[in-house]
Amino acid sequence: MAKRIDVSGLSAFYGNHKAIDDISMTVEPRSVTAFIGPSGCGKSTFLRTLNRMHEVTPGGRVEGKVMLDDENLYGANVDPVAVRRTVGMVFQRPNPFPTMSIFDNVAAGLRLNGTVKKKSELNDVVERSLKGANLWNEVKDRLNKPGSGLSGGQQQRLCIARAIAVEPQVLLMDEPCSALDPISTLAIEDLIGELKERFTIVIVTHNMQQAARVSDRTAFFNLAAVGQPGKLIEIDDTERIFSNPSVQATEDYISGRFG
Amino acid sequence: MAFTPTQTDTAPPVSASKGSTGRAGDKIFSGLSKGSGILLLVIMASIAAFLTYRASIALSKNEGNFLTTFDWNASANPPVFGIAVLLFGTVVSSIIAMAIAVPIAVGIALFISHYAPRKLAAPLAYVVDLLAAVPSIVYGIWGALFLVPQLNGLNLWLDEYLGWTYVFDKTQVGVARSLFTVGVLLAIMILPIVTSVSREVFLQVPRMNEEAALALGATRWEVIRTAVLPFGRSGVISASMLGLGRALGETMAVATVLSPSFLISLHVLDPGGGTFAQNIAAKFDEANEFGRDALIASGLVLFLLTLLVNGAARLIIARRKEYSGANA
Numbered sequence A: 001m002a003k004r005i006d007v008s009g010l011s012a013f014y015g016n017h018k019a020i021d022d023i024s025m026t027v028e029p030r031s032v033t034a035f036i037g038p039s040g041c042g043k044s045t046f047l048r049t050l051n052r053m054h055e056v057t058p059g060g061r062v063e064g065k066v067m068l069d070d071e072n073l074y075g076a077n078v079d080p081v082a083v084r085r086t087v088g089m090v091f092q093r094p095n096p097f098p099t100m101s102i103f104d105n106v107a108a109g110l111r112l113n114g115t116v117k118k119k120s121e122l123n124d125v126v127e128r129s130l131k132g133a134n135l136w137n138e139v140k141d142r143l144n145k146p147g148s149g150l151s152g153g154q155q156q157r158l159c160i161a162r163a164i165a166v167e168p169q170v171l172l173m174d175e176p177c178s179a180l181d182p183i184s185t186l187a188i189e190d191l192i193g194e195l196k197e198r199f200t201i202v203i204v205t206h207n208m209q210q211a212a213r214v215s216d217r218t219a220f221f222n223l224a225a226v227g228q229p230g231k232l233i234e235i236d237d238t239e240r241i242f243s244n245p246s247v248q249a250t251e252d253y254i255s256g257r258f259g
Numbered sequence B: 001m002a003f004t005p006t007q008t009d010t011a012p013p014v015s016a017s018k019g020s021t022g023r024a025g026d027k028i029f030s031g032l033s034k035g036s037g038i039l040l041l042v043i044m045a046s047i048a049a050f051l052t053y054r055a056s057i058a059l060s061k062n063e064g065n066f067l068t069t070f071d072w073n074a075s076a077n078p079p080v081f082g083i084a085v086l087l088f089g090t091v092v093s094s095i096i097a098m099a100i101a102v103p104i105a106v107g108i109a110l111f112i113s114h115y116a117p118r119k120l121a122a123p124l125a126y127v128v129d130l131l132a133a134v135p136s137i138v139y140g141i142w143g144a145l146f147l148v149p150q151l152n153g154l155n156l157w158l159d160e161y162l163g164w165t166y167v168f169d170k171t172q173v174g175v176a177r178s179l180f181t182v183g184v185l186l187a188i189m190i191l192p193i194v195t196s197v198s199r200e201v202f203l204q205v206p207r208m209n210e211e212a213a214l215a216l217g218a219t220r221w222e223v224i225r226t227a228v229l230p231f232g233r234s235g236v237i238s239a240s241m242l243g244l245g246r247a248l249g250e251t252m253a254v255a256t257v258l259s260p261s262f263l264i265s266l267h268v269l270d271p272g273g274g275t276f277a278q279n280i281a282a283k284f285d286e287a288n289e290f291g292r293d294a295l296i297a298s299g300l301v302l303f304l305l306t307l308l309v310n311g312a313a314r315l316i317i318a319r320r321k322e323y324s325g326a327n328a
Helices: A043-049 A080-086 A102-112 A119-132 A152-165 A182-195 A208-214 A238-243 A248-254 B005-009 B024-061 B084-115 B118-132 B136-165 B179-203 B207-215 B220-249 B252-257 B276-283 B289-319
Strands: A005-014 A017-027 A032-036 A060-068 A087-090 A170-174 A200-204 A217-223 A230-237
Touching: A005 A043, A017 A043, A017 A217, A032 A043, A032 A208, A043 A170, A043 A200, A043 A217, A043 A230, A080 A087, A087 A152, A102 A119, A102 A152, A102 B220, A119 A152, A152 A170, A152 A182, A152 B207, A182 A200, A182 A208, A208 A238, A217 A238, A217 A248, A230 A238, A230 A248, A238 A248, B024 B289, B084 B118, B084 B179, B084 B220, B084 B276, B084 B289, B118 B179, B136 B179, B136 B252, B179 B220, B179 B252, B207 B220, B220 B276, B220 B289, B252 B276, B276 B289
Parallel strands: A017 A230, A032 A200, A032 A217, A087 A170, A170 A200
Antiparallel strands: A005 A017, A005 A060, A217 A230
């Protein structure tokens, strides 16, 4: 299920502007890797290069390699659509399809993939995914109600259920809790702990306590100045990053001396 | 046609009185907006009252059944007139127009909003808006002098290959001054408004909904199918109703193209038929006082027909309101 991500020499551009510069890192399967760093350092951009969502932005362009086990996501014959089916994503703001019911939201990915499943099979996957997202008990009696009627935290878990329903190898999360209250945040963090048994998880967060709580490894990104491309400063075990980082800038950021 | 697409999607406005602190500006503005609202109702009511009054004069003296009579002899003694042919022609030509225009308009709107490169999309959108501004008499002249002869070939083709459907069986020879041609012309006329309203709606689809579909591994068409079209559904219905309203009431273009007759025939390629607006335009000048009242009675039916169509559209939209995306 879960796969290793191996990034080498990756740069991303918006038109002529270089947003991130020459990033290399390895993300282990069945682990949680957190990206931290000041605003504008390119951590979200980097995350979006991992499922080829960056190039959806007008002018978006990527150089370098992203290996998912043995396959280069930016290989010549690789279909970005297929990549996104393997590498799922959860966004900053909960974005369930407003026109669909809770059930249809979770089933959306399965229906897309063309594998027209039997109704009973679809029911199973939807139930399993909602249980996997710790949402089943709250919504099992109103699966046909619109997804947009849920609370923010429930909507975000619905989006997670939608993402894991298609059984991706990797789950990318772009500040998944930044629009949520502390209780909903806690629910998502607990969920991340459970999901890493099955998926490789990469999470961007502005909340350093969150990074410390949920992740096994932490990557610190920074930029030299506004307008300069973001760079990976270091990546290490989370415990080490938060106790004894090897780069001074990391320690300054974590202890709140800048950023 | 008091029907705009934005009305259908937005929440009811916050009551103006709540925020009022009694300042002069608030009072003036509140009075102005209340006055405008009431004025609109007064205008609507007086139109309805006028139509009903004049129509009742004519209807009380009508010797024929107003709904089922084919002929229109308001000046005969006793007067005999009915709307059967007009209602039929109006509805059929509008259905043809909608069937042709709505799919094409949605296609153009999607192309402009989601497929065309930006450099092409802007001028294309501008041209479409420009088409909406062409006066209907110009369409009428163009339709009569250019479209009618051009459509002869299409009519013969439809007759030959789809004649078995009865509807496309052409039983009379002659130029294509038929309900079908009128439908085609109306389709061209309503295409710009349906396109441009649909385009606006498609452009309002939140970026994050489209990204959600993309991140699930949707192709471009699947993004449109899962995120764009469902979101724009009520807007497209509104746009179609705007177009339908124009098609139902279109006068000059129909009067120029159609060769009217008081026959009901489902052979839409055969020349003949009539519509409410076309009939009023053709007869109004020569009609005496009573004849005009009779025409007004037919106008009242058209008025009710458009109200009915609008109401039906609102019902369709309201039925799926919680899924409209407005509460996202």
